[in-house]
Each structure stands twice: as structure tokens, then as C-alpha cells.
Amino acid sequence: MLRFFHQLGSPKHFYRIAGRWIPWLAAACAALMLIGLYQGMVVAPPDYQQGDSYRIMFIHVPSAWMSLFIYIVMAVAGAIGLIWHMKLAEVIAISSAPIGASFTFLALVTGSIWGKPMWGAWWVWDARLTSELILLFLYLGVMALYSAVEDKRTAARATAILAIVGVVNIPIIHYSVEWWNTLHQGPTVTKFGAPSIDLRMLIPLLVMAVAFKLFYATVVLMRARVEVLQRERNAQWVRELVDIS
Amino acid sequence: MRAARKKRLYLILLVVVGVGVAAALALNAFNQNLMFFYSPSEVNAGKAPPHHPFRLGGLVTDGSLKRLPNGLTVQFDVTDLQKTVSIQYTGILPDLFREGQGIVAHGQMRDDGVFVADEVLAKHDEKYMPPEVAASLKDAHDKGVTAVKAKEAGL
Numbered sequence: 001m002l003r004f005f006h007q008l009g010s011p012k013h014f015y016r017i018a019g020r021w022i023p024w025l026a027a028a029c030a031a032l033m034l035i036g037l038y039q040g041m042v043v044a045p046p047d048y049q050q051g052d053s054y055r056i057m058f059i060h061v062p063s064a065w066m067s068l069f070i071y072i073v074m075a076v077a078g079a080i081g082l083i084w085h086m087k088l089a090e091v092i093a094i095s096s097a098p099i100g101a102s103f104t105f106l107a108l109v110t111g112s113i114w115g116k117p118m119w120g121a122w123w124v125w126d127a128r129l130t131s132e133l134i135l136l137f138l139y140l141g142v143m144a145l146y147s148a149v150e151d152k153r154t155a156a157r158a159t160a161i162l163a164i165v166g167v168v169n170i171p172i173i174h175y176s177v178e179w180w181n182t183l184h185q186g187p188t189v190t191k192f193g194a195p196s197i198d199l200r201m202l203i204p205l206l207v208m209a210v211a212f213k214l215f216y217a218t219v220v221l222m223r224a225r226v227e228v229l230q231r232e233r234n235a236q237w238v239r240e241l242v243d244i245s
Numbered sequence: 246m247r248a249a250r251k252k253r254l255y256l257i258l259l260v261v262v263g264v265g266v267a268a269a270l271a272l273n274a275f276n277q278n279l280m281f282f283y284s285p286s287e288v289n290a291g292k293a294p295p296h297h298p299f300r301l302g303g304l305v306t307d308g309s310l311k312r313l314p315n316g317l318t319v320q321f322d323v324t325d326l327q328k329t330v331s332i333q334y335t336g337i338l339p340d341l342f343r344e345g346q347g348i349v350a351h352g353q354m355r356d357d358g359v360f361v362a363d364e365v366l367a368k369h370d371e372k373y374m375p376p377e378v379a380a381s382l383k384d385a386h387d388k389g390v391t392a393v394k395a396k397e398a399g400l
Contacts, residue, residue: 045375049341054373083253119366120339126281164257168268179272181280181302183349188371197373 009088011228012237018221025221029214036211039204047201053117058204060110061189062212063103067135068170070100070216074142075167078160088224090156091231093163094146095223099216101139108132119183127176128184131169138166152231282349285328293354301330301360302349302368310344320359323348334362341367 040058047054077093080086111129112122123129142159149155177186189195195202232238272279282302283293293299303323309331310321318335321344332350342348347370352362374382 045377048374048376048379049346050369053340057373079257082257083250118339118341118369120342120364121366124281124366127279161260164260165264167261168264172268172272179279180276181282181284183281183366183368185369185371188373196371198375198378200375201373 009086011087011091011232011235014088015225015228018225022218022221025214025218029211029218032207032211032214036204036207039207040201044201044204045198050118053114054201056110056114058208060107060114061205062209063110064107064132065209066212066216067100067104067107067132068173069213070096070103071135071138071163071166071170074100075160075163078156078163081156082160082164087153087231088228090153090160091224091227092220093160094142094156095220095227096216097139097142097146097159099219099223101136101143103212103216104132104136104139108136121183124183126182126184127180128173128182131173131176134169135166135173138162138169142166284325285323285330286325288330288354288360289328295354298351298353298363300349300351301332301362302347303330304347305342305344307344323350330360331358332360332362332365334365336363336365338365339367341369 036058041055044055046052074093074096077089077096081090081093108129115124116122142163145162146152146155146159149158174190176182177184188197189202189205197205229238282300285301285303287293288301293301301323303325306322306324306329310319312319313333318333319338320331320333322329322331324330332352334350334352342365347368349366349368350360350362351364351366352360355361
């Protein structure tokens, strides 16, 4: 087991192992997403107040969860890279940023599309929406900083610090709807006690959440493989790899 | 763990804690500015800015919605179950606007204590259920209310 993790830390073995995992992760993701979308769009009953408009939450809510989850992964991987100088952690951290930014953007856009008919406004400057927008800027800042610095190991260290400082925003986003009056509604699933959502709606939502997690796993491994190749382009094993293919 | 690594670990923890404390202090200081709306109780206590536009949020009181004689303006009461404020609004109400539903209105207090809104937003709650479940809940609630009333009448 320990040997497995040790091997995973070496770029060469990571490249090989990740390449083997990606098809399985992608297949599982596609299957769950099809099931979740069918359950959510067709099987789940309409809402008593919103009718069918609420169905956008099967995209919106998992995206918003992922935007927070990926940020935490990015910051923790960045911290591991800083403390133990582990190259692979740096690679995972920087490969996560564009995916997290995409999910944040998706959450903001789907929320806006839902907000216009339901609330009566595309956008309001309440605490939840504003802190989520700041998260998008943090992701963009991490990406910009990484590409602005020529030496990638220095760049990784600088972005890791930015990512770690930005972690303070994560609890603010999560608790914004409880700490302050917001137009955005309070938590449905992640609150204490039973979720205030019908089981037939909750199950597709959770299926979609797992599917989105698998999507992230698939894409982050693909991105990390490319990043590893770029960083190790002068290494013997990469030259051999290129010669073979 | 080697000393250098330990030092870096503590440094990172220190940064996280430091930024966290700074953010907590800043947010605490700006607490009122981060509130999206005032409640009727806060308005009643004079916490809302007088002669300035602000947002007022609450539940629309059952049976309070009426149309003024000019046919375009609606008037309704919002409550936080303690205090109530009347709102006048001319314009299109959002889909989710109904009696008993939470709303947030942007506007200004008139001298007679009526809040004149230029924008009304519906606040959705965190409950999701199919119509038949909502209907049976309401049914059970009504039955309960009837039973209580019958009991009170009997006593």
C-alpha cells in the first residue's frame, strides 16, 4: 500500500497509472450522469411552487458543491506541495484550477437563469452570490499567477500560497445564507436534521453530485498527465515514450 | 518529520489562522452592510436608514394583497411574525410571489409608514416537494386546525 502511494508520487508511474484509470472513471461518470439526468429531468415530480423550473438545480447544486470541493482539493494539494515539495501535488493543484473555475461559472450562470423567473432578478449583490463570484475570481487569479511566472516550480509555490489564503472564502460561501439575510435560500441537504426535499428529488441530485465528482476525477487526471509531460519533457522516460509512439 | 518541513507546516497553519481571524473581524465589523435586507422588526425599531432607499424582507401576510383603485398599484403587508409593514408596488410581480411567501422589496419609507417599493423579488425557501405532497401537508394542517378549533369550541 505504502509502496503504491510512493510510486504514485513519481511522475513516471503517475502517468502510467492515471492513464489506466481514466477510461474507467470516464465510463462510470457517463453512466451516472445519464441515470441522474434521466431521473432528474423525467422521473422526478415537479415542485409544488416552481413547477418544472426547479429542475435546473440538478446542474446548479452539484456545480456549486464542486466549486467548493475542488477549491479545497486545490488548496490542500498546494499545501502538500509547499510542505513536502512533492511535485505531483503541485501538478494536481494547478490542474484543478480551470475545472473549478468552470464549475463556479456554471453554478453562477445556472443560478442566474433560474433567478430571473423565480426571484425576478438575474443578479443581486447578496452575500451568497457575491462570495461565489469572489471564488471565481480566486480561481482565475490562481490560473493567471501560474502562467505569469516562467519557472513552473516557483509558479506552483506562489499559486499555492494564493490558494491557501483564499480558503477563508470557503466557509464564508457555505455559511453566508445562515450568517446574513440573503435572497438565496438556506441549505436544503447539508443542514442538520432531515433534508427538506422529497426523496424522489434528492436521489437524482445525489447521483448527479457523484457523477460530477467522477467528471472532476477524470478531467483532473487528464490535465495532470499533460502537465507532467510538459514538466518532464527533458526526462529520459518522456523521450522514450515519444520515440515509441 | 524534518525540522524544515515542520516549520513550513506551522507557517501555513499560521497563515490560514491569521487570514481567518482577519476575515472574521472584518466581516463582523461590516455585519450590517452584508445584510441583504432589513426585517419589519428592524424597520420598526428605526434601524433602517430614514429618507434613503433600502431593502425590506418578510413574509407576505395572508389575505393582505389588494389592488389600489388605479388598477396598477398593489398593496400588501409583509411580516416577520412580530411586526408588519405595508408595501405599495407598481409593476409586475415575480412568479413565486404569493401570500405566505417570502419577498424582498427595494424602496423607501413614506412619511405615513407605507413602504413604497420600486422592485419586488421573491425569496424561495429551501423546501422542495411534489404538488401532491404539498397538498396532503396542507390538508393535514387544515384538519389539525379544524380539530383544534373544534376542541376550543367544545371547551
